[in-house]
Amino acid sequence: MLSKRNPQLNAQGELIHLLSIEGLPRAVLTQILDTAGSFLSVNEREVKKVPLLRGKSVFNLFFENSTRTRTTFEIAAKRLSADVINLDIARSSTAKGESLLDTIANLSAMHADMFVVRHSESGAPYLIAQHCAPHVHVVNAGDGRHAHPTQGLLDMYTIRHYKRDFTGLTVAIVGDIVHSRVARSDIHALTTLGVPEIRAVGPKTLVPGDLREMGVRVCHDMAEGIRGADVIIMLRLQNERMSGAMLPSAGEFFKNYGLTPEKLALAKPDAIVMHPGPINRGVEIHSAVADGAQSVILPQVTFGIAVRMAVMSIIAGNNA
Amino acid sequence: MSTLHLDAEALYADLAAGVRSLLKPESVLVGIWSGGAWLAERLQRDLKLAGDHGVISSALHRDDFGSRGLSGAADHTKLPFEVEGRAILLIDDVLYTGRTTRAVINELFDFGRPASVTLAVLVDRGGRELPIQPAFSAVRVTLPRGQKLTLARDAAGRFAFDIKTEAP
Numbered sequence: 505m506l507s508k509r510n511p512q513l514n515a516q517g518e519l520i521h522l523l524s525i526e527g528l529p530r531a532v533l534t535q536i537l538d539t540a541g542s543f544l545s546v547n548e549r550e551v552k553k554v555p556l557l558r559g560k561s562v563f564n565l566f567f568e569n570s571t572r573t574r575t576t577f578e579i580a581a582k583r584l585s586a587d588v589i590n591l592d593i594a595r596s597s598t599a600k601g602e603s604l605l606d607t608i609a610n611l612s613a614m615h616a617d618m619f620v621v622r623h624s625e626s627g628a629p630y631l632i633a634q635h636c637a638p639h640v641h642v643v644n645a646g647d648g649r650h651a652h653p654t655q656g657l658l659d660m661y662t663i664r665h666y667k668r669d670f671t672g673l674t675v676a677i678v679g680d681i682v683h684s685r686v687a688r689s690d691i692h693a694l695t696t697l698g699v700p701e702i703r704a705v706g707p708k709t710l711v712p713g714d715l716r717e718m719g720v721r722v723c724h725d726m727a728e729g730i731r732g733a734d735v736i737i738m739l740r741l742q743n744e745r746m747s748g749a750m751l752p753s754a755g756e757f758f759k760n761y762g763l764t765p766e767k768l769a770l771a772k773p774d775a776i777v778m779h780p781g782p783i784n785r786g787v788e789i790h791s792a793v794a795d796g797a798q799s800v801i802l803p804q805v806t807f808g809i810a811v812r813m814a815v816m817s818i819i820a821g822n823n824a
Numbered sequence: 825m826s827t828l829h830l831d832a833e834a835l836y837a838d839l840a841a842g843v844r845s846l847l848k849p850e851s852v853l854v855g856i857w858s859g860g861a862w863l864a865e866r867l868q869r870d871l872k873l874a875g876d877h878g879v880i881s882s883a884l885h886r887d888d889f890g891s892r893g894l895s896g897a898a899d900h901t902k903l904p905f906e907v908e909g910r911a912i913l914l915i916d917d918v919l920y921t922g923r924t925t926r927a928v929i930n931e932l933f934d935f936g937r938p939a940s941v942t943l944a945v946l947v948d949r950g951g952r953e954l955p956i957q958p959a960f961s962a963v964r965v966t967l968p969r970g971q972k973l974t975l976a977r978d979a980a981g982r983f984a985f986d987i988k989t990e991a992p
Contacts, residue, residue: 542884545901546884549935550935550936551933551934551935553934554885555930556884556889556894817894818894821890822893
């Protein structure tokens, strides 16, 4: 029988898996951000390691390619003293026809304690969480177009670091929102944390009008979208969208929605510019902005390790 | 209910005298979060020591992480000096099983190799589960296992002890 309880939380409301930001209470998000703050200082110690996951095995299951996210999860797990096993699933068992659940059953027999999962199918991490043993924890590292919760959380950490408080902010998310699991996770997190104005900015083909139902202001005009913003989150324009006839050309997109110093001047003078990476210079962002004083793109990467350490240590400490 | 009465302010005066006798030129005070940190803060001031005291938390090295998980925001450790080569004087409010002290010593060594580590506490309540002894304790008491003794600090910065009986 299906339980109505959020599958990410145990009966006490504690986080046991991180599958999506949607449906998580503000207290849980705040706990993760606070804990991440304490792990940030661990990365500056003489010994950059704490023993919280000592003796635990973390399996990185990347059914879809990713270098950066996988690496930061690996560093985070290692700084918590876990043993990390990276599986390049795209090239191994599934290629031989093994089903997802058979793969999980096999890895569980190898005494896995945590799965970090990236999959092109939305919902794959949920399926794994429902079928693994009670002591095993699952972290979604990006599933299809659905969610990328640790990216959303590290974005929130970055915003809180520079802006201190969420409740008076205007946040503009710019670019390919329809295909972006990052945008979806950011919107849920910003809403839960009390950001009063969230704008989704981009062409009609990439910014669907039904976002309004999530309380988001939809702007198809870039100037309107970023005017007065405190935070600008640029999204990567995936090259494959161009071939799908959703956009005329990369040059055309940059002209209308690329973030240049001139367009950035419309935002608040102390606005920060974020990007989940990898960036396409001259497609969605001008080099002068990406490398400029308002860019916090590289701090995001550093914060990402601390946020992933926080998520892994919190879920590992809670029992189903 | 316990009839034990502990005058935290009187004990603090004894602790200050004890800590003064333990100080060496290269000593720094490090208070164990949270009660010990309050004590170290006040000792630093009352003993007119130069610089800032340190604060150390056991959260990242606890041995009961598997059963208790992370409690709240984990890390309060702030050591505003080099640990390498220093005489570390750890300050805590209540010494009981010794597990917190063990965790804190591990935490300390993540920052460098101190010349020595010494422990001074307000109350030693016995019940040790590890071979850890304080160099100074203002008082030794015996409490039943189910009782929890914690230091409290009021708005004026005065100390008092809180004794709670935990549900079995």
